[in-house]
Amino acid sequence: MIDFEPDEEQALIRETVRQFAQNEVRPKARACDEARAVDTAVLEAAHELGLVANALPEECGGGGARSAVTGCLVAEELAWGDLSLALAILSPSLLGFPVADLGTPEQRAQLLPGVLGDRPAPGSLAWVEPRFAFDPLHPHTTAKRDGGDVVLDGAKCFVPWQDGLAHVVVVARDDEGLAAFAVPTDAPGLTATREANMGLQAL
Template sequence: MSLAGDGMGLALGGLRRLASSELLDRYGLRERVEALVQSSTRNGFTAAVGAGRQFAKASKAINGGKAARQAPVEGGGKVLFDLTPDEEQQMLVEGFVDFAETHLRPAAREADDGCATPDKLRAMATEMGAMVLGIPSDLGGVVDERSAVTSVLALEAMAAGDMGLAAGIMAPAAVASALSLWGDADQQARFLPAFTEDNPPTAALAISEPHPLFDPTVLRTTARREGDELVLDGVKALVAHVDRCDLYLVAADLQGTGPALVLVEAGTPGLAVKAEPTMGVRATASGELLLEGVRVPAANLLADGAGEVYSELIARTRIAWAALAVGTAQAVLDYVIPYVKERHAFGEPIAHRQSVAFTVANIGVELEGMRLATYRAASLADQGKPFAREAAVAARLAEEKGMQIGSDGVQLLGGHGYVKEHPVERWYRDLRAAAVVDGMVLV
């Protein structure tokens, strides 16, 4: 990853090297310096966001009417397969891990019960740069190169705090990333600047539909051309923040073309919403979006309805859900290990039981497989190489192994796994979402 502000990266890198020095222990300064590093990681990244926005205001006018894009990651031709986060990515991850542990985990139960993502948490994530990870630096983003891996790391870190909150926070960023990847210059100029402000709009991908065995390539929502307008009809399901969105990116079958993506602003005549609380990821406040004769300018068609763009979007959403599943599965593993060591039955820790130990070990093994497949797919996407197959593999592992890890977590806690006093029942419900939700988040 390459941050737009290289000076910030150098400064924080110096602090990190200082924190690793043995001299700190000798003089009793370690806790003070580590706290400084942690604070600087968060605040420094926020400063980079601000600098990027100021630069964007000066550069938009000289963009020459050409859409801005993040550059492919350099080194795509290397033979070695190395997914080790670079120093800047590691700093970002540490910031989001702290955010997840300090703020998301404590708020998760109330958010799940209330079916809402607190505005305070969304504002904090925006300050940390979550909204602009996929936006080119000359339009107000903070990353010069494509950032699927960086987005995966952020999603994983936040999902370890709570998957529902992570998905709810990052749902608007999915629309911003789609505009950055495929929007033309006019679409970027019209919609993207708002996402770089301190109070970004609420936006959502609208891909899924409410019928059995939904296939994202076979859409019942339709779009047809009438003059210089598109007319949309249909029903979309599992749309995040459905009742408070300012902008929707709707998947529809474009007459004579096939699946395509259309930008629809809230308040457009013919739009209606319906709340529909779900079993898991309830903090996303998802529901149905009803479109009846909705008319939008033909200019709102993303990438001229290119089929390959729609296919790539679906692959990128699969990577995103795999990342969320990895983070939640890691939370399960981190919770059950101390539990089985401390929980006693028949005079000894239940961890001494072979069946328990084997189950915990199997969670760890499957989790590493999920993580590696997810990172690999994201890395290929950043390099501009084909990645649909790898995204499908990562999604399949997230569906099967993630759900099994959630079930095993509940089983290992016995009766405690069934009550809300322990978070594993919520993680189990959330992990099932990876098998049923299309869209919502994107890398």
């Protein structure tokens, strides 16, 4: 039988993150929501905990301690503090995990140092599309080769976007099926606008 009861180390991590959420996240949540911006001091303090870096593979420079159960416990406690700030704190994983798992050695060397550096570097993932009955395995966004380049065509929604974001992982459909691309946020033709959502105003 699978046992999802946290072990001693996971219980310690959960308690540490819970205290962080109580002392650092909750007190700043309303101000960040009203300012529609994330407090960089919260991100820097969270970065020191190594919540994302410790979960990246050792061969990529991380701690190699990736666990779905631990990840859920961390996300749950941070979201108890505030959902917007939780997403902002964990956003580097949206870039780091896909690149670590699926990226080329060149992509790892280029993109992972920002996730593993001394200062927090946001990441993002553009997968969901603004259409009824969206199917994550069959996105309408397309990727087509144009010489040595790839042209992406489509629209995404619910994409975490913070100041300093340098790359966003875009999921699209190419001739072979589902594919993901690390796209510079200053790429020609890429536009991003704030969504009129209820909640998550800090993102």
